Amino acid sequence: MSKNRFDYTKYKPFQPIGLKNRRWPDQVITEAPTWCSVDLRDGNQALIEPMTVTQKKKMFELLVEVGFKEIEVGFPSASQPDFDFVRSLIEEDKVPEDVTIQALTQARPELIQRTFESLKGARKAILHLYNSTSIVQREKVFKTDKAGIIEIAVAGAKEVKRCAESQPETEWVFQYSPESFTGTEVDFAVEVCDSVNEVWQPTPDKPSIINLPSTVEMATPNIYADQIELFCRSIKNRDSVIISLHTHNDRSCAVAAAELAVMAGAQRVEGTLLGNGERTGNMDIVVMAMNLYSQGINPGLELYDMDRIVSTVRECTQIDVHPRQAYSGDLVFTAFSGSHQDAIKKCLDIYEEGSTWEIAYLPIDPRDIGRTYQDVIRVNSQSGKGGVAYVLSNKFGFLLPRWLQIEFSQVVQKVTETTGQEIHPDEIWELFNQHYLDNKKVLSLENFTIEKSEGRETFKAHLDYFGKNLAISGEGDGVLDAFVEALKKAINIDFEIMEYGEHALGQGADAEAVTYIQIRCDGRRYSGVAISKDIIASSLNAFMGAASQLLDEQQAAA
Ligand code: KIV
Ligand code: ZN
16 A cells, blocks of 8 residues: 555554553542642743743743742753843842742753752752653663663752752752653653652652653553553652652643643642643643632632733733633633523523532633623524523613514524624614614504503503504503503504513612513514603503504505
């Protein structure tokens, strides 16, 4: 068979590690891990234009405000701007008491020394050492064997220890990453990390951080979880080690991988706000934290001002957030589809403030992250009656009865189908006005009187009927009854009231009444809506609206 250009046979499947009796699938996450932001290091390294000092300061302030207690602030031995930024944070005393800054270094003595130099004077710092351990990196990049890799790591660890001892004014935490961990045999990764820890001698009171990166996401998230569980089971002195995760998003599963790996025993997670980072990005900490939040777990980060997070990240990275990005995207709490709108409206109508959130199609309350219900339902040609009704009720206070929702949504749909575009709430309101409230009526009420005697109402009125004055009078059990009776006699048309609804618009002394009426004549239905300070006038005028439609139609047919 000749090979074509789209040739999957040149790839090989990732080999599962064959973990027996895995325990992670039965675990449930009940608390947030320790978060470490790598926006200013991994995120920054991946930008077309790395952040300026001003942008880095803005980003750092945001990270502190959001509540990160560990922040990787740069790769000072690889970049002078990073070195200067770290210095400015320390010299300008910009690091809050409860925040620890972290700096990355390769495992080479001169680079380690330069990193320590950048951190001089820090109250507390995490020194993050890494070297690559995967099969591909060993065989193709470094052209060295396992022993060679261990030698690099151990020499680096020794240099870190030596430098730290010469800067005792700083409280040091040591972190080691076997970079490209996901492509490394787990037993070898354990061997390297044990060797590093042998140098550092961590204790339960002064643990080291072992960060296990999915530098490249190579397999399904369950495989990463297996790797983490096996690593956790195998590493020596587990209680003296904090297991940290650092996932990239090559297969779009960085969050899932981190979640399963936390179930597998990891305690700490590195990532970036909104997922900026090398290639497809680092794990989006906003998503993972909000996933916890939506399960009723305190995420340990304050993400309520999502718009500020989005705008600051955009300003610093010059990367837009996709409108469908989980939680932070502009459209993620918006329903266009009619059935979704209907379900959301029904749930929201019965939702009581303070009760458990159970709203169809909305995993969280948009207001929790500064979005409003107004954004939830937007109307285009895919929308149904629920969306239109939601807009009229939420923005304008009109609680349309179901029959009118159905009727008016067809009016709206005609417009959206013609334009092919979304329709703004103000345009929906305009259409509603044109159709029911401000339309020219061939029948209207000039004045009326009502007399009551022995439980019966006598209704007398003057109407404008096709521009002529028409006096009517009738009797009934109620005002509307008497009015209908009077009108039927006067214009000689038989009709019946099929639907009637009314409610107050607004509150207090200024509240008006709105009435919705539907009448039927010869099997056809006609609707009217009216607003008035007086409930009787509002009913009668709504009726006039419906009757005018009927008369209009009859005149047009004549
Ligand atoms: O992705 C990665 O492996 C890294 C390491 C340096 C931790 O960024
Ligand atoms: Zn990374």
